[in-house]
Amino acid sequence: MSEAAATSIAPSDGVTGLVDDWAADKQTYHVPWGKAMMWIFLVSDTFIFTCFLTGYLNVRMTTTQPWPPQSEIFALSFGGAPIPLILIAIMTFVLITSSGTMALAVNYGYRRDKFRTIMFICATAFFGATFVGMQAYEWSKLIVEEGVRPWGNPFGAPQFGSVFFMVTGFHGLHVSAGVIYLLWVARRIWAGYYDKKGFEIVEIAGLYWHFVDLVWVFIFAFFYLL
Amino acid sequence: MASSSDTAGQQHPLGIYYQIWILLFVVSAASYAVDYFDVQGAMRWTLVIVFMLVKAGFIIAIFMHALWERLALVLTILGPPGVLLILIAFMAVEGDYTTEARFDYMGHDRDAVALTPAEVHGTGGEHGEEEAH
Numbered sequence: 307m308s309e310a311a312a313t314s315i316a317p318s319d320g321v322t323g324l325v326d327d328w329a330a331d332k333q334t335y336h337v338p339w340g341k342a343m344m345w346i347f348l349v350s351d352t353f354i355f356t357c358f359l360t361g362y363l364n365v366r367m368t369t370t371q372p373w374p375p376q377s378e379i380f381a382l383s384f385g386g387a388p389i390p391l392i393l394i395a396i397m398t399f400v401l402i403t404s405s406g407t408m409a410l411a412v413n414y415g416y417r418r419d420k421f422r423t424i425m426f427i428c429a430t431a432f433f434g435a436t437f438v439g440m441q442a443y444e445w446s447k448l449i450v451e452e453g454v455r456p457w458g459n460p461f462g463a464p465q466f467g468s469v470f471f472m473v474t475g476f477h478g479l480h481v482s483a484g485v486i487y488l489l490w491v492a493r494r495i496w497a498g499y500y501d502k503k504g505f506e507i508v509e510i511a512g513l514y515w516h517f518v519d520l521v522w523v524f525i526f527a528f529f530y531l532l
Numbered sequence: 533m534a535s536s537s538d539t540a541g542q543q544h545p546l547g548i549y550y551q552i553w554i555l556l557f558v559v560s561a562a563s564y565a566v567d568y569f570d571v572q573g574a575m576r577w578t579l580v581i582v583f584m585l586v587k588a589g590f591i592i593a594i595f596m597h598a599l600w601e602r603l604a605l606v607l608t609i610l611g612p613p614g615v616l617l618i619l620i621a622f623m624a625v626e627g628d629y630t631t632e633a634r635f636d637y638m639g640h641d642r643d644a645v646a647l648t649p650a651e652v653h654g655t656g657g658e659h660g661e662e663e664a665h
Contacts, residue, residue: 367627462646
């Protein structure tokens with residue numbers, strides 16, 4: 307019976323497929339359960355980050371004190387004149403690079419090329435760790451040199467500090483957790499744990515990693531650029 | 533079982549990942565250029581938000597494979613977060629009301645200007661002096 311259901315579901319896609327999937331008594335999502343659960347987790351995470359960013363929107367709109375100039379606060383000097391926002395730009399490129407290596411890891415996983423999969427997962431974890439390291443530098447510079455605190459700063463609206471530490475901190479926590487998760491997955495692949503089960507785990511880990519990159523796209527735009 | 537191999541694996545040619553990867557680099561560089569060349573006003577908002585949506589769209593569609601998923605899963609992913617747009621709209625309206633009330637009735641300064649790091653650190657003058665340079 308499940309055989310018949312699977313074959314009848316496969317050809318129809320789009321709206322007909324949507325109706326078929328939800329009308330079936332047994333199963334709605336025709337993906338491995340781990341992937342469906344990762345997606346549902348990411349949807350809930352979207353809500354958390356959107357609530358943070360909406361809170362940021364609200365305090366930034368309602369504070370009557372001027373918002374600190376992010377472009378100059380996050381500038382960095384390499385011997386010469388300070389380059390605006392350069393550290394954040396480099397962090398953005400590091401995270402995009404890691405997303406690219408993750409996409410390759412997923413692809414090689416499905417080709418059952420274990421060596422390349424592990425190498426690309428480790429490269430992704432390396433770039434992720436680099437990102438967190440640069441963020442730690444950014445935080446310490448902001449706290450020690452610029453005197454930014456969650457309750458105030460020398461430049462303008464005190465909400466700047468609370469939003470900065472909460473949003474980038476929560477994102478950095480996600481990246482750190484992702485690095486650990488990826489290394490754990492790489493180790494299990496190395497141990498042959500997925501040889502029989504299949505390599506969907508790489509795609510599931512990849513979904514998480516791309517999501518972290520996705521969140522950074524919004525933080526980069528709303529917190530640093532606007 | 534239902535999680536058969538024909539629907540489980542998301543396998544695509546490597547070329548599309550390289551293309552999207554390069555595209556994300558270019559668009560990120562473009563949004564950084566907006567700040568570097570100090571574009572301001574409505575143009576800044578337009579460019580930054582367009583670049584942001586382009587990046588987000590390609591990450592979700594290609595890297596996260598939403599383009600190739602069945603509609604039931606895609607709507608589960610994109611539908612509930614769509615409701616958040618209503619929250620954002622409400623908070624924007626409410627925020628606008630609050631800030632205007634503070635300016636109009638509570639005497640807050642509409643023309644206050646933030647300090648830059650150079651002013652705070654007193655580059656070119658001792659700290660405490662207002663106009664050192």
